[in-house]
Amino acid sequence: MSFLELRMVSKSYGAGAAEVEAIRDVDLSVERGSLVAVMGPSGSGKSTLLTIAGSLEDPTRGEVVIGGRSLSVMSRNDKARLRRRTVGYVFQDFNLLAGLTAGENVALPLELDGVPARRARSAGVSALEQLGIAERAERYPDELSGGERQRVAIARAVVGERSLLLADEPSGALDSTNSEAVMRMILAACRRGVAAVVVTHDAQLASWADRVVFIRDGRIVDQTVPPPAPESLLEDVTGPSQQR
Amino acid sequence: MSVRHALLALLSEGPKYGLQLRQEFEESTGEVWPLNVGQVYTTLQRLERDELIESDDGEAEAGPQKAFRITGAGREELESWLSTPPDMTSPPRDELVIKVLAALRVPGVSVHDVIQAHRRYLVELMQQWTRLKEDEADFDLTFALVGDAELFRLDSVVRWLDAADGRLKRAELEAPGLKTGPIFRRRLVAPR
Numbered sequence: 001m002s003f004l005e006l007r008m009v010s011k012s013y014g015a016g017a018a019e020v021e022a023i024r025d026v027d028l029s030v031e032r033g034s035l036v037a038v039m040g041p042s043g044s045g046k047s048t049l050l051t052i053a054g055s056l057e058d059p060t061r062g063e064v065v066i067g068g069r070s071l072s073v074m075s076r077n078d079k080a081r082l083r084r085r086t087v088g089y090v091f092q093d094f095n096l097l098a099g100l101t102a103g104e105n106v107a108l109p110l111e112l113d114g115v116p117a118r119r120a121r122s123a124g125v126s127a128l129e130q131l132g133i134a135e136r137a138e139r140y141p142d143e144l145s146g147g148e149r150q151r152v153a154i155a156r157a158v159v160g161e162r163s164l165l166l167a168d169e170p171s172g173a174l175d176s177t178n179s180e181a182v183m184r185m186i187l188a189a190c191r192r193g194v195a196a197v198v199v200t201h202d203a204q205l206a207s208w209a210d211r212v213v214f215i216r217d218g219r220i221v222d223q224t225v226p227p228p229a230p231e232s233l234l235e236d237v238t239g240p241s242q243q244r
Numbered sequence: 245m246s247v248r249h250a251l252l253a254l255l256s257e258g259p260k261y262g263l264q265l266r267q268e269f270e271e272s273t274g275e276v277w278p279l280n281v282g283q284v285y286t287t288l289q290r291l292e293r294d295e296l297i298e299s300d301d302g303e304a305e306a307g308p309q310k311a312f313r314i315t316g317a318g319r320e321e322l323e324s325w326l327s328t329p330p331d332m333t334s335p336p337r338d339e340l341v342i343k344v345l346a347a348l349r350v351p352g353v354s355v356h357d358v359i360q361a362h363r364r365y366l367v368e369l370m371q372q373w374t375r376l377k378e379d380e381a382d383f384d385l386t387f388a389l390v391g392d393a394e395l396f397r398l399d400s401v402v403r404w405l406d407a408a409d410g411r412l413k414r415a416e417l418e419a420p421g422l423k424t425g426p427i428f429r430r431r432l433v434a435p436r
């Protein structure tokens with residue numbers, strides 16, 4: 001069974017004439033170790049899908065199962081613990097705490113989870129290091145550039161070996177070198193066994209995924225077939241010039 | 245890239261033998277360039293005729309054992325080529341654009357489905373390039389650069405599809421049954 005499963009999930013906002021169905025009948029399974037990208041235009045329901053997968057909102061219909069447990073039968077406390085321990089979430093607008101430094105923001109989820117402060121801190125710094133901003137650890141969010149804030153948010157979600165990583169446009173404010181670093185970090189987490197979902201409108205970002213799912217008007221309409229192993233691709237690319 | 249200018253670029257590093265040029269040409273194009281041996285030697289011959297390169301054993305036929313060096317004129321030609329933008333004034337005869345325009349006119353075919361079929365194919369190609377690049381880029385800078393170029397090229401096509409998708413959706417909402425004009429081509433006047 002997949003680590004994350006959305007089964008016929010729909011979500012409506014508002015009521016009566018003002019009702020908007022943000023997503024409809026969404027089925028999505030993500031295995032441990034795999035990276036799935038959900039790609040679609042603005043307003044297609046990507047953030048809605050992700051907040052429901054992360055138990056930040058309840059679906060109007062359908063079921064969400066994480067690690068074999070259905071969210072519909074969990075208490076609020078259980079869900080809060082799940083979000084703390086199991087889910088790393090990168091918000092579209094980063095959601096950093098303004099009163100904490102970059103390093104403290106990254107270490108917070110570990111500390112909340114009972115990891116001793118020193119250890120949490122050093123894990124945080126090493127995550128920031130991988131994204132090239134360790135020297136910013138002592139700064140507060142409003143002293144960082146947009147791209148730096150984004151990387152702090154990613155580090156916070158990846159740190160602490162959580163099993164499900166959900167990222168909303170994780171490279172929105174980044175140039176291509178830094179997007180590459182971010183995606184490499186997310187992919188590395190997957191290769192350690194994390195299940196990850198990245199939602200984006202950006203094809204370059206989506207191309208890092210093992211599987212790309214296309215969403216339009218709240219419905220999943222299509223998906224890619226998994227790419228073959230790199231070795232078999234290299235043959236195709238260099239074939240003609242080697243056969244001389 | 246023309247073979248001619250690639251060879252001038254290699255010779256700008258110093259004098260080289262025909263065989264060496266052939267090997268370096270293959271390496272420097274990330275091995276993605278199918279090229280036959282003869283092409284390198286005939287190009288060298290023409291470069292020599294045009295006095296962009298020269299060799300000591302003048303009259304001998306260009307071959308693996310003949311040594312070449314770049315001339316002053318060759319260096320000028322190379323530098324001017326490097327900074328001359330390629331002709332991008334006329335829209336390329338893009339098969340994809342034509343297919344999307346044609347899909348608008350075929351009854352019973354959804355242009356959005358046609359767009360999605362192409363979008364998926366392009367994203368699958370991009371997945372392959374990203375994979376390859378991640379696998380190779382640490383070891384091979386040329387390959388990483390070629391991979392980037394392919395990814396940006398494919399990405400721009402996906403973005404065009406996304407834009408077309410959105411534009412068509414808006415047009416359908418505002419004026420259902422909107423007709424498109426004939427497929428004709430206009431050309432930009434190159435800025436001088």
Ligand SMILES: Nc1ncnc2c1ncn2[C@@H]1O[C@H](COP(=O)(O)OP(=O)(O)OP(=O)(O)O)[C@@H](O)[C@H]1O
Pocket residue numbers: 013014020021022040041042043044045046047048049092201
């Ligand atoms: N809290 C809300 N109340 C009412 N409507 C909402 C709410 N949240 C989202 N929507 C609507 O649901 C639809 C999907 O929104 P969502 O934020 O999921 O889109 P998205 O794909 O993430 O877009 P973007 O790429 O712009 O972030 C939109 O039409 C949006 O206006």
Ligand SMILES: [Mg+2]
Pocket residue numbers: 046047048092168
């Ligand atoms: Mg969103």
